[in-house]
Amino acid sequence: MVLTALxxxxxxIPEDVEVTINKEVQVKGPQGxxxxxxxxxxxxxxxxxxxxxxxxxxxxxxxxxxxGTFKSHINNMITGVTDGFKYKMKIVYAHFPMxxxxxxxxxxxxxxxxxxxxxxxxxVGDTQVKIKGEEVEITGINxxxxxxxxxxxxxxxxxxxxxxxVFQDGIYLTSKG
Numbered sequence: 232m233v234l235t236a237l238x239x240x241x242x243x244i245p246e247d248v249e250v251t252i253n254k255e256v257q258v259k260g261p262q263g264x265x266x267x268x269x270x271x272x273x274x275x276x277x278x279x280x281x282x283x284x285x286x287x288x289x290x291x292x293x294x295x296x297x298x299g300t301f302k303s304h305i306n307n308m309i310t311g312v313t314d315g316f317k318y319k320m321k322i323v324y325a326h327f328p329m330x331x332x333x334x335x336x337x338x339x340x341x342x343x344x345x346x347x348x349x350x351x352x353x354x355v356g357d358t359q360v361k362i363k364g365e366e367v368e369i370t371g372i373n374x375x376x377x378x379x380x381x382x383x384x385x386x387x388x389x390x391x392x393x394x395x396x397v398f399q400d401g402i403y404l405t406s407k408g
Contacts, residue, residue, distance in 0.1 A: 238290050240302050242283040248309055252278050256305060260312025263357075263372045267308065269301050276301065311372035317408045318381045320367040324400045331367065331402070333360050338384055344393075344400055352387040355379045367402060 244250050251257040256276060257266040269276055273294045277284045285301055287294045310316075322331055327345040331338060338352040338360060354360055356376030361368045367384070371377040381404060388401040 236289060238287045238295060238298060240285045240298060242285070242302060242305055242309070244278075244281045244283060245309065245313060246281075248312060250278060250283060250309075252276055252283070256283075256308070258305075258308045258312050260309070262312050262315050265308045265312055265373060267304065269304070271297050271301075274298055274301060276305075307374045311374055315370060315372050316374050316377045318369040318377055318404060319406045319408075320369065320381065320384065320402050321405045322365045322367065322402050326398070326400060329400070331362050333362065338387075340388060340402070343388060344390070344398065350387045352383040353380070355383070 245260075247261055249259040251259075255266050255268040257264070271294075273290060274285065274287045274297060277286070283305060285298055285305075287298050290298065322329065327342050329343045330341045332341070333339075333354070336354045338354060340350045340352070343350055356371065356373055358369060358371035358373075358376050358380045360380065361370075369377055369381050369384075371380075384402050385404065390398045390400060
């Protein structure tokens with residue numbers, strides 16, 4: 232087995248984005264500000280001119296995987312502060328019309344399958360949720376927070392104990408962008 236001496240990945244920083252690297256990577260752009268710690272003993276993250284350099288010396292298989300993960304996370308942070316993330320979901324019901332409301336940091340689903348008590352899904356981080364008729368729009372700059380909010384909503388309206396071929400009520404993802 233031969234180890235490569237150095238693996239180096241570069242990420243170009245757009246002009247309207249400002250990146251600072253201390254113990255954590257801080258990204259500031261037109262949509263907002265994100266920061267995150269990236270900690271691994273074999274991987275270093277530095278900034279040269281308008282590029283972020285991620286390096287691993289004599290990497291093993293696990294180090295290569297983590298290097299790629301760090302690169303993806305930083306790319307998602309840059310995309311988030313420039314464009315943001317938007318997930319669209321659709322409210323589907325056949326039996327009982329459900330009502331969906333946003334109250335504080337929770338989404339409340341009333342009358343799901345005729346249930347007496349409302350179901351609640353948590354909104355994670357600074358994510359915004361808008362409900363327009365049968366459409367639910369989830370937007371934010373942190374991809375993980377937006378995705379987790381979407382997953383919380385989808386999981387909250389999961390049908391349990393009934394035939395899923397008949398009871399297809401719920402809130403489902405229609406598009407990511």
